Amino acid sequence: MVFSYKLGCCYLLVFSVFVVVLAYGSHGNLPIISFDEGYTQLFGNDNLIIHRDGKSVHLSLDERTGSGFVSQDLYLHGFFSTSLRLPADYTAGVVVAFYMSNGDIFEKNHDEIDFEFLGNIRGKDWRIQTNVYGNGSTGIGREERYNLWFDPCDDFHQYSILWTDSHIIFYVDNIPIREFKRTVSMGGVFPSKPMSLYATIWDASDWATNGGKYRVNYKYAPYVAEFSDLVLHGCTVDPIEQSSSRCDATQSLESIPRDVTRTQRMKMESFRLKHMTYSYCYDQVRYKAPPPECVINPKESNHLKNFDPVTFGGGRRHHAKRHHP
């Protein structure tokens, strides 16, 4: 009974998301459900506070603990979004994450789609990182990092993940900033098992800011991240038989365009040329050859080389090549 109800509702949900996506190329007016309807607390005791409207949530980090919440359901594909205001001032070592994962179910071959917000020392901006893991591909990080055209502590901004069977798109304020397309060669690296949605704040002193150079300073605690306008708009899947074909509604995904609209693509390109500060595809120190799904864009390559010649290939590698034709 519960299952067939879910399936029916799922069809409608998925269908309506993609009508919206098709019509506007973005995602206004999606239903915002209350915290209690869609989520549950993951950790952090009273460092998670639900506002009186029942929909907005504060997550804080202090010397005792961070905090986090997770969706009640597992999803296979959909649109997941939040408005978020990050803590201001000194935030080195603090990480706020908005992500999908099934790491609690698949220990060895989990999938993950991440938005990570990396705090910084006073006077330096937060950085955003996106990453994708599929089927336990943790040996190859597929990170990208960006700065923003606004201060994410001043106000709420929207961060969204669209996940279909053919691509993953990360959005900031409805502007696509990264598209991760499924290719045949990547095999299991494209996330393809149901995942839950998570939001957390935690102490990442050991790696977040220059590899642990700047640790969380609890003199500035509590660090408070505010979440609102939470959208969970996907195909729910039964947790017991998550790999079965319960998510028939994904068939309606066929009707989504495989690409973002032309205008959105132009905005994405312009964002990446201005704001991207790291992409694994161009990291010549880490990967001798870019992972197979990488499509090298010469403009992006130049932008990153100018930004950081050591990582993205400046003189030295070029020089060596000339001597060994």
Ligand SMILES: *[C@@H]1O[C@H](CO)[C@@H](O)[C@H](O)[C@H]1NC(C)=O
């Ligand atoms: C995912 O990993 C499992 C276990 O390592 C493997 O059996 C399976 O074939 C992989 N799936 C894909 C699609 O690569």
